[in-house]
Amino acid sequence: MKRTLAAHEVVPLALGAAVLGTGGGGDPYVGQLTLQREIERNGLPTIIDLADLDDDALVVPVAMGGAPVVGLEKLLSEPFADASLRRLERYMGRSADAVMPLEIGGINSLLPFVTSSRTGIPVVDADGMGRAFPTLDKTTFSILGLSASPVVTSNEHGDGAIIHCATNLKAELVSRAVLVELGAACSSTLFPMSGADARRTAIPGTVSLALSVGNAILAARARGDDPVSEIIAELARFDASIHARVLYGGKVIDVQRSFAGGFNSGHGRLRGTDGWRGEAEFSFQNEYSRIASDGELLAVVPDLIAFLDADTADPVTCETLRYSQRVRVLGISCSPILRSVAGLGACGPAAFGLGDAYRPIEVLSGLALQRAPRGAT
């Protein structure tokens, strides 16, 4: 069934997607403003379920690639958002039947809706990560055997490239090299696939999930309840197999960043507040990838690690995190596909240069419980 995204759903969608985006995917506020402007100009975007795609439909994941910090300074200009989709359609000699978020997180959850508003092409209620990740090989599409090629990438000056590679890892390297040269903030299409392949490989319902999480936060704020508890409750309501828990609460006492290779990478430390003991150290590569406290692992990729403002539960992106911010860190279990052998090979700790063996967050938080203040989880 095709439905429209209502104008009042933009804010909760951006908010919920930013929680699931675990610090990456660009500033959700930028995406929200862009989408609101496009809706005013072109009308409401539409959403379609995976189940309603024709087997031979052309489904095109779209994303903005590059260092999110650059995206902050280069708002999505109008023709830029669908430049790569149009380039792909010309190249393939056929029109896209649907677009799909590559990932759930920040601008990249909203970009497909910008495209939908501008073109009338519906957005599939699904994505390839169930979260945000920095590289295209870290997708259920890639893990389940789809080719990312042709990867099409375009900047706001009309520059662009169509990339074909034998492996997705090579496609990632080549497209990243291209987007660094194109200004480090590009609209891209990748993994163009059939409706049948979309059903086989995408994580279903993640757009709806983001919307539910965003609505839960807004409702809790309106009622004066704790938004973080409401997020946890909403995740469980949406899918009982999702495990979510507060991992730590504290004040940012150190952040180190580098932008080498088009990534926003770094690490930092929190000092416990509100009863949380000791310190926690965290790492990120576009998204938060690891958190430990006094040497004890609390969560690690591919599980989700969301930094939320301690009072408002506003998601804090890796590029805006700053000294003295007070945050609560929410851990959420990832899609089972990412926990498969192939999934952990692509998205596990080693893929991020981390030395930890992967342990599911529900196992780790059982240990961590003993360290948490009463009532924290």
Next chain:
Amino acid sequence: MKRTLAAHEVVPLALGAAVLGTGGGGDPYVGQLTLQREIERNGLPTIIDLADLDDDALVVPVAMGGAPVVGLEKLLSEPFADASLRRLERYMGRSADAVMPLEIGGINSLLPFVTSSRTGIPVVDADGMGRAFPTLDKTTFSILGLSASPVVTSNEHGDGAIIHCATNLKAELVSRAVLVELGAACSSTLFPMSGADARRTAIPGTVSLALSVGNAILAARARGDDPVSEIIAELARFDASIHARVLYGGKVIDVQRSFAGGFNSGHGRLRGTDGWRGEAEFSFQNEYSRIASDGELLAVVPDLIAFLDADTADPVTCETLRYSQRVRVLGISCSPILRSVAGLGACGPAAFGLGDAYRPIEVLSGLALQRAPRGAT
């Protein structure tokens, strides 16, 4: 008129092209072996004059891009040589009517003939530099306003990209980033153009010129004459406006190299032999770009600086130049297009990070004459 390149012309073509290639374009011996093998398998390549192209013919410059030193270790595999041409043809939806060397120098003078032997498509007797240069903006095509896009580049694994950029400088940056990721030795097509544009922008007759220079060297060797003098005489016979002169003779006493960014860059020094006084210092970026002696400029880009073995006149490429080699350095005036304001902007000393003001070699060698040994020029 279309004619064939005879099998016995491969050696002189490779030799002459390497002289005009001024140290760049890859090892001519590698190209020669590849072309000889392809001729045995597929038959003789054909050559066509600029004048015989239809106005609306599709003319496709082809080149191998990357660091020449990598090319030495990755011989051209069969499907690799025309992978980019085939990719371009599929993309444009039409067949190429002719290929053309992007530059005269080493492998890049021979690659179009490999393609011609394999495909039956003739090679235009012309090129876009009249020499070799490291980047695509340093071509008469670019200087006279043609777009390099789409640039198509492919490696031996089937990976490749089709790049469209608004400016040729951006196309160069993006395609170089791609080819570094693709293994630093790629077959490429660029500046696909009409026959009319080829006539307007290409330097005519440079394939024939390379062949004449190569034949002159071989003939001089057979007769026991000095090959370098014969090169100079042949250049003047071919085109009376070409100025050529021995700039220096000496032994290599230092070479410093780096391979940053996919270039083979460096500098070194010669100590004078055979009556040449003092020392000479030289620079290269894929090709020799500058030579001076005891602070006095002898030649600088875009004029041609060829390092030749002191005895055999075999061209010495930048990547094979080594300590204790004895060389004679031949200077040759470049195409007038490269000496225009736009030409010097693209190919002059500043474009290579050199501080010199450009002065034509015929002016400089007038000064240098006073320092040369009797009979050297």
